Amino acid sequence: MAASEIDFIIVGGSYAGLSAALALGRARCRVLVLDAGQPRNRTTPHAHNLLLHDGDAPAELAARARQQVAAYPTVQLLEARATAAEKLPDGTLQVTTAAHGTFAAPTLLLATGLRDELPPLPGFAECWSTSIVHCPYCHGYEVADQPTGLWMNGEMVAHMVAMLLNWTRELTVFTNGPATFGADVRALLAQHSVSLEETPVAALLHTGPQLDGLGLADGRALPLRVLYAKVPWQQGCDLPAQLGCELDELGLLRVDELNQTTVPGVYALGDNCTMMHQLANAIGVGNRVGGLLSRDLILGRTLPMRP
Numbered sequence: 001m002a003a004s005e006i007d008f009i010i011v012g013g014s015y016a017g018l019s020a021a022l023a024l025g026r027a028r029c030r031v032l033v034l035d036a037g038q039p040r041n042r043t044t045p046h047a048h049n050l051l052l053h054d055g056d057a058p059a060e061l062a063a064r065a066r067q068q069v070a071a072y073p074t075v076q077l078l079e080a081r082a083t084a085a086e087k088l089p090d091g092t093l094q095v096t097t098a099a100h101g102t103f104a105a106p107t108l109l110l111a112t113g114l115r116d117e118l119p120p121l122p123g124f125a126e127c128w129s130t131s132i133v134h135c136p137y138c139h140g141y142e143v144a145d146q147p148t149g150l151w152m153n154g155e156m157v158a159h160m161v162a163m164l165l166n167w168t169r170e171l172t173v174f175t176n177g178p179a180t181f182g183a184d185v186r187a188l189l190a191q192h193s194v195s196l197e198e199t200p201v202a203a204l205l206h207t208g209p210q211l212d213g214l215g216l217a218d219g220r221a222l223p224l225r226v227l228y229a230k231v232p233w234q235q236g237c238d239l240p241a242q243l244g245c246e247l248d249e250l251g252l253l254r255v256d257e258l259n260q261t262t263v264p265g266v267y268a269l270g271d272n273c274t275m276m277h278q279l280a281n282a283i284g285v286g287n288r289v290g291g292l293l294s295r296d297l298i299l300g301r302t303l304p305m306r307p
């Protein structure tokens with residue numbers, strides 16, 4: 001597909017990006033998808049809370065999605081990381097890759113996800129998404145009713161504890177240093193017999209991806225089978241920053257009701273612009289944005305020809 005023939009460039013060919021590509025490609029728009037192949041859930045053995053695919057392996061889902069979208073000659077998929085993006089003086093959006101050069105289109109969709117920053121504690125990465133999990137809706141059902149830890153500090157502990165008690169009553173909060181929440185949160189923990197450990201965590205005890213417990217700085221070892229951890233995240237890449245797209249106070253891309261970022265012609269979809277971090281949501285928003293943008297393109301071409 002020559003650069004001049006592209007209607008939409010989509011950076012990020014995972015759930016949100018491929019869903020948009022499917023809607024656009026079926027509407028006979030010409031789409032280029034660039035994907036670096038690092039979906040956020042790539043380390044989890046089974047994807048859940050996704051109707052029709054509950055329990056499927058993410059790698060299988062990704063391969064099937066790519067195969068289905070690639071069947072449309074209107075869509076070109078390239079395995080490539082986009083390293084630069086720029087809006088040219090005439091409004092064209094230009095995207096550069098190391099392997100395949102530079103592409104340009106009138107509209108750019110960023111479906112670039114988020115990047116989780118795991119703590120450098122040995123074993124954390126190995127257990128991540130198997131016995132160290134981030135979300136009860138994704139994994140809570142499978143790990144319910146086991147000795148469980150919550151690695152978290154701050155006032156939001158109250159909310160998370162209130163949620164997690166639905167999945168387990170054997171809960172300990174690890175603040176990894178002095179608790180930074182008030183007496184009301186302590187009272188909530190006491191009310192529900194939730195233990196509180198403020199001693200810093202020194203080590204993870206684990207057998208392969210299965211957590212066995214946490215070793216504390218004072219030498220104690222507390223057995224656990226499951227740990228919920230809220231890890232910090234960043235935007236999946238720096239293209240939004242290069243383009244000057246604004247972030248909100250949470251670090252998500254600011255978008256309007258049509259998912260356009262603060263840079264006209266640049267749209268964001270999926271995890272990078274919402275707190276609804278779920279596969280179904282990423283697929284749904286890709287479908288909606290793809291449908292709306294294709295409609296605008298089709299009507300824009302057709303309506304001026306009316307008498």
Ligand SMILES: Cc1cc2nc3c(=O)[nH]c(=O)nc-3n(C[C@H](O)[C@H](O)[C@H](O)COP(=O)(O)OP(=O)(O)OC[C@H]3O[C@@H](n4cnc5c(N)ncnc54)[C@H](O)[C@@H]3O)c2cc1C
Binds near residue numbers: 039050112114236
């Ligand atoms: C451990 C874990 C387990 C999860 N399990 C579940 C679950 O069971 N059920 C559920 O509903 N949700 C789950 N989620 C959430 C789910 O993974 C996300 O909501 C979903 O992946 C978001 O889709 P996305 O398309 O927005 O982003 P992603 O799936 O993260 O995809 C972003 C894509 O963009 C690519 N990319 C980024 N920058 C560039 C660039 N510059 N050039 C080219 N490509 C680029 C990346 O390589 C990646 O392929 C889980 C999340 C985590 C962290």
